[in-house]
Amino acid sequence: MFSDGSGLNSGIGTAAVVALPLEGPHLQFLLGKDTTHTVFESELIRILLALHLLCRYPWAKMALIALDNQAAIAALTNRPKQLGQYIVDAIHKSLCTLRRTHPRMRMHVEWTPGHSKIAGNELADAYARAAAEGARSPLPELPWLLHCRLPTSVAAIKANRKWKLIPAWAAKWKQLPRHAKMSCVDPSLPSHKAYRTLTDQPRRDTSILMQLWSGHISLNMFLNKIRAFNSALCPHCASPESVSHFLLHCHRYTSQRRRLRYKVGAAATYVLWLLSEAEVIPHMLHYIADTRRFDKYLHVGSNELCCPLPKSTDNTETIND
Numbered sequence: 001m002f003s004d005g006s007g008l009n010s011g012i013g014t015a016a017v018v019a020l021p022l023e024g025p026h027l028q029f030l031l032g033k034d035t036t037h038t039v040f041e042s043e044l045i046r047i048l049l050a051l052h053l054l055c056r057y058p059w060a061k062m063a064l065i066a067l068d069n070q071a072a073i074a075a076l077t078n079r080p081k082q083l084g085q086y087i088v089d090a091i092h093k094s095l096c097t098l099r100r101t102h103p104r105m106r107m108h109v110e111w112t113p114g115h116s117k118i119a120g121n122e123l124a125d126a127y128a129r130a131a132a133e134g135a136r137s138p139l140p141e142l143p144w145l146l147h148c149r150l151p152t153s154v155a156a157i158k159a160n161r162k163w164k165l166i167p168a169w170a171a172k173w174k175q176l177p178r179h180a181k182m183s184c185v186d187p188s189l190p191s192h193k194a195y196r197t198l199t200d201q202p203r204r205d206t207s208i209l210m211q212l213w214s215g216h217i218s219l220n221m222f223l224n225k226i227r228a229f230n231s232a233l234c235p236h237c238a239s240p241e242s243v244s245h246f247l248l249h250c251h252r253y254t255s256q257r258r259r260l261r262y263k264v265g266a267a268a269t270y271v272l273w274l275l276s277e278a279e280v281i282p283h284m285l286h287y288i289a290d291t292r293r294f295d296k297y298l299h300v301g302s303n304e305l306c307c308p309l310p311k312s313t314d315n316t317e318t319i320n321d
């Protein structure tokens, strides 16, 4: 016996079919729209349909239910409350009933790889797709749980809300003045990649990275802007001391920059890569530690780094505030 669930054209459908030795009876059910139900629920419902089909074979001694979803199989033995718990409870009730009515039947649930040209699986997939588009078995043939409307899934509502929010968030972000400045750092903002880049770092590194992204860091250009220092110029180069100047051009840190370039190659010459590429960021943080520019401010440059750096003997500069 094979079963499958499918999401197609905004519909969530599921089906189970007796496929061995020949194509036998089947059951189909349309859960509803993908805004109110999840494919995972359909994966659980198909197990329920398969068990319901077994009731038609009181003489059977062995039943093999093949599924192509490991999460649905694992859900049968998970004790804590989970998504679609009411369906899992109905499955266990159905199993208890089968144990009473079919005492000699041995049942086995087996995982099969999906879309791998297994005839029974392909047949169940075809029925599930038809169910997603509206096909449905007669109500009296379905389990009692499916005779009335299924409760709306909170997970589906959250997912639907999220997919609506993301484009609205991106559109609003592009209207903000900060967008133009942050685009120089990461044009993909707001994106999952940028979020992961920030959150995958230790908290301290995330703080440093965010200050570099926004330019709100203790460099003279920002300090002068907030009137905390009387000059925006770098004391060594007579150029505005911005983030890009500090990372790419300042003569004070030529040797440290050479070490950075040895580690990351051409990425050391682009602010975009230094601040947004996950593989480059740890080396960039080492560069900051090596310069000891923020030694008393961001607490980088001490022994907290995973690869301790040699102490600089000629650099005693501290922040200007």
Ligand SMILES: [Zn+2]
Pocket: 234, 235, 236, 237, 238, 239, 245, 249, 250, 251, 252
């Ligand atoms: Zn400089």
